[in-house]
Amino acid sequence: MSSSTLAPPSGLTLVARRIALWGLSIAVLLPLLWLVLSSFRAPSEMFFHAGRFAWGLVVPEQLTFENYTSLFKTTNYGRALFNSLFVAVTAMFCGVILNAAAGFAFAVFEFPGRNWLFAFVLAAAMMPFEGIVIPLYLLVDAMGMIDTYPALIVPDLANGFVIFMFRQFFAALPRELYEAARVDGASWGTIFWRVAMPLSFPVVLTGSVMIFLHQFEAFFWPLVAAPSAERTVVQVAIAQTMSMEGTAWGHLFSSMTIASLVALVPFLIFQKYYIRSNVMTGIK
Amino acid sequence: MTISHPASTTGVSPTLRTKRRGRRLARDFNPMAPTWGVIAIFLVPAIALLVIFRAVPVVISIVGSFFRQNLMGERSFYGLGNYETIFADESFWHSVLTTLKFNLILNPILVCIAFGLALLTFSPTRGIGLFRSALFIPMTFSTSLAAVLWSLILDPNLGPANPILAAIGIGRQPFFLSETQALPTMMAIVVWKSAGYWMIFLLAGLYRIPADIYEAAEIDGANWLQRLRYITIPQMRRPLAFVLVATTSVNFLFFAPIYIITKGGPNGATDMLMFRTYESAFVFINWGRALALSTVLLLIICVFAAIQLRLLGSREGED
Numbered sequence: 001m002s003s004s005t006l007a008p009p010s011g012l013t014l015v016a017r018r019i020a021l022w023g024l025s026i027a028v029l030l031p032l033l034w035l036v037l038s039s040f041r042a043p044s045e046m047f048f049h050a051g052r053f054a055w056g057l058v059v060p061e062q063l064t065f066e067n068y069t070s071l072f073k074t075t076n077y078g079r080a081l082f083n084s085l086f087v088a089v090t091a092m093f094c095g096v097i098l099n100a101a102a103g104f105a106f107a108v109f110e111f112p113g114r115n116w117l118f119a120f121v122l123a124a125a126m127m128p129f130e131g132i133v134i135p136l137y138l139l140v141d142a143m144g145m146i147d148t149y150p151a152l153i154v155p156d157l158a159n160g161f162v163i164f165m166f167r168q169f170f171a172a173l174p175r176e177l178y179e180a181a182r183v184d185g186a187s188w189g190t191i192f193w194r195v196a197m198p199l200s201f202p203v204v205l206t207g208s209v210m211i212f213l214h215q216f217e218a219f220f221w222p223l224v225a226a227p228s229a230e231r232t233v234v235q236v237a238i239a240q241t242m243s244m245e246g247t248a249w250g251h252l253f254s255s256m257t258i259a260s261l262v263a264l265v266p267f268l269i270f271q272k273y274y275i276r277s278n279v280m281t282g283i284k
Numbered sequence: 285m286t287i288s289h290p291a292s293t294t295g296v297s298p299t300l301r302t303k304r305r306g307r308r309l310a311r312d313f314n315p316m317a318p319t320w321g322v323i324a325i326f327l328v329p330a331i332a333l334l335v336i337f338r339a340v341p342v343v344i345s346i347v348g349s350f351f352r353q354n355l356m357g358e359r360s361f362y363g364l365g366n367y368e369t370i371f372a373d374e375s376f377w378h379s380v381l382t383t384l385k386f387n388l389i390l391n392p393i394l395v396c397i398a399f400g401l402a403l404l405t406f407s408p409t410r411g412i413g414l415f416r417s418a419l420f421i422p423m424t425f426s427t428s429l430a431a432v433l434w435s436l437i438l439d440p441n442l443g444p445a446n447p448i449l450a451a452i453g454i455g456r457q458p459f460f461l462s463e464t465q466a467l468p469t470m471m472a473i474v475v476w477k478s479a480g481y482w483m484i485f486l487l488a489g490l491y492r493i494p495a496d497i498y499e500a501a502e503i504d505g506a507n508w509l510q511r512l513r514y515i516t517i518p519q520m521r522r523p524l525a526f527v528l529v530a531t532t533s534v535n536f537l538f539f540a541p542i543y544i545i546t547k548g549g550p551n552g553a554t555d556m557l558m559f560r561t562y563e564s565a566f567v568f569i570n571w572g573r574a575l576a577l578s579t580v581l582l583l584i585i586c587v588f589a590a591i592q593l594r595l596l597g598s599r600e601g602e603d
Contacts, residue, residue: 020404025418028476032421034444035433050442053451057444102330109323117331124338126589127582130537130558134565134578135341135348158333188322217426219540224566235428239544242432249436256429267424271417275484 032260034058039067039253046249067254076229077255080237083226085262087152087233088216095157095211096204102158103166104192108178118167125160130220137224151225152233156215162207169203170196202273209266209274216263234259345582348575366576376577379548379555382467386538386556390471391531395524397479402486403512416487419480430477431541435460438469460545463553470541470554478534482527489523490516526595533588537581557581 041060049056072078106118136155137146145151173196181191197204222233232240238255241248267274352362370376405416422430437443438459446456460466493516501511517524539558542548548555548563561581565574 014409017404018409021409021412021415024401024404025415028422028480029418031433031437031476032425034437047442049444050447053447057447098329098333101326105323105326109318109326111320111323117327120339121331121334123589124334126533126592127338127585128533128537130539131582131585132338132341132345132578134561134574135344136337137565138344138348138571138575139337139341154333155337158330158337160334163330188318188326192326213424217428219426219428220543220562223543224562235426238432239428239540242435242544249442252432252436256433259429260425263424263426264421268417271420275420 030058035253035260036257038249039257040064041250041253042066043250067250068258071251071254075237075241075251075255076232077234077237077251079230080232080234081258081262083149083152083231084216084234084259087149088212090149091153091157091215092208092212094153095159095162096207098157099159099162099207100166100197100200100204101192102163103168104170104196106163106167107170107173108175108196121160121163123160124158125164129156129218133220133224136221140225147226147228147231149231152222152231153215155225156218156221159207159211159214162210165203165207166200169200173199202276205270206273206276209270212266213263234262342582345575345578348571349579352572353570362572366572370573370576370580375552375555376560378552379557379560382552382554383536383538383556386467386471387532387535390474390535391528393471394475394479394482394531394535395528397475398482398527399486399520399524401479401483402490403516405483406487406490416480416484419483421480422477423481425477426540427477428540428544430473431544434469434473434476434541435545461550463550466546466550466553470538470546473541474535474538478531482531485527485530486520486523489520493519522595526592529588529592529595533585533592536584536588 037058037060040063042062042064043066045056045061102121106114106121140146140151140155145154177195178191181195182188186194217235218233219235219239223236223239226232226236234255238252238259241252241255349366350361350363351359352365353359401419405412405419425433438445438457440446440456440458440461445459450456458465459469497515497519498511501515506514537558538556539562542554542556542559543562546554548559557577558581561574561577564570564577
């Protein structure tokens with residue numbers, strides 16, 4: 001098996017490798033562990049250990065939910081969390097259908113200009129969204145959409161990367177599948193919705209997670225497109241808490257723990273699909 | 285129109301089926317050819333959104349960069365004026381230099397670390413999936429949250445990093461408050477967040493190297509280092525190049541941590557192009573200059589995209 005050919009053979013290097021794996025994993029995850037543990041730290045203890053080294057730096061002496069309860073009672077975080085979830089979930093449902101439909105058309109239909117149009121989609125996929133935030137603001141402002149939910153959702157709905165992923169999947173399915181359904185009298189809409197989409201569930205899952213995370217983790221665009229407190233999203237709200245009330249660390253810890261869990265859970269559930277599709281689109 | 289269920293057609297006599305199919309074929313000659321209306325329904329939503337929210341902003345950026353706006357909000361044609369002002373501005377070149385420095389140092393290091401991680405996690409061992417996941421998990425953290433988290437950890441007075449560094453004898457550090465440490469600390473955050481992500485891409489590349497090359501080399505007595513030098517690295521040239529270009533096009537627009545932690549400081553040490561563009565637009569409300577800067581950034585992105593497409597294209601041609 002190819003997997004073993006790179007492995008250093010001797011026992012000593014195997015031990016060294018295990019130590020490296022453990023060490024790196026712990027080092028990478030330690031900041032996150034600190035974050036979660038600190039979110040249960042009592043406000044009175046927050047900076048108690050800041051002066052010198054102690055285990056109390058990482059592990060709180062007593063655990064309390066105070067940072068969580070007061071976060072929702074005294075700050076705008078509940079609203080921001082709702083906004084973030086609403087935007088991300090709406091974008092996820094609309095985005096998957098919209099991008100899958102386009103991917104299906106590129107994979108199955110033949111029409112003049114298809115290659116040019118697909119090149120345009122690829123070019124859009126290559127362009128980082130941040131690169132056009134400034135002119136996009138002017139456009140969305142001219143449309144009168146600044147500080148609305150559509151401003152947060154619509155501009156990033158069509159995703160060239162997701163279209164590409166769907167196209168690759170639908171193009172790999174045997175054409176007879178579509179032809180048979182077509183001869184049986186199914187409309188293209190039915191073929192897409194009843195035949196192609198159910199078969200492509202790994203891509204649907206990946207695309208959903210991708211769009212959800214992309215929207216939920218967006219910072220630059222919501223920062224400029226939704227300046228009011230009513231439309232603010234989690235990422236912006238947390239950054240603002242940090243710059244406005246520099247020492248409200250308890251709230252920072254609890255709000256960040258919640259926000260990172262919202263992103264982590266769907267990833268952990270679907271990581272197999274997510275990683276595979278990501279890599280296949282990138283490398284293959 | 286009710287014969288879509290295959291089971292229902294089995295009971296129908298062959299003659300009837302031929303008749304029905306004949307009628308259908310007569311109506312639309314080739315069942316595989318959809319009408320323009322159908323194609324439009326599938327394509328227009330996505331393509332229209334891409335045109336409006338991707339292509340139009342690019343046009344706005346380019347056209348708008350030739351105009352200027354006075355305090356009353358009136359626009360007037362300014363020709364290349366915005367570009368002339370930018371290019372004559374020493375602080376612009378300072379942020380170009382900072383952006384270049386950041387990318388030229390960070391991205392190669394990031395690729396090397398990701399490659400190291402990929403080599404480390406390549407061959408199966410007990411719990412390898414968990415180790416890979418652990419290394420990948422920071423990627424699920426958004427860039428802005430990573431910035432907030434690390435600015436708390438590295439807070440010189442209140443964060444936990446300094447007591448630990450003091451206890452192991454390195455001593456307390458100023459991190460983001462220091463002109464020399466701010467930029468490298470930003471790079472470290474990027475490495476923490478994304479090395480595991482790029483590792484996954486390189487792992488996929490490692491799996492594509494045919495095993496028999498290694499077997500042949502082993503028979504010839506090549507040791508691990510020689511195999512790495514003469515087989516793995518040459519075979520990984522394209523995945524490594526892909527990741528390098530991809531990281532560069534992401535990190536060139538590095539913004540959130542600068543906005544959140546340093547605002548370009550201390551003393552311009554982290555003053556990068558994307559942040560400067562944001563500042564021109566939303567702090568100094570100079571849209572002409574902001575759009576000119578935006579256009580410069582878009583041009584640079586185009587170069588990266590072209591290289592990326594080439595790398596992807598040559599791969600497809602090879603298979």
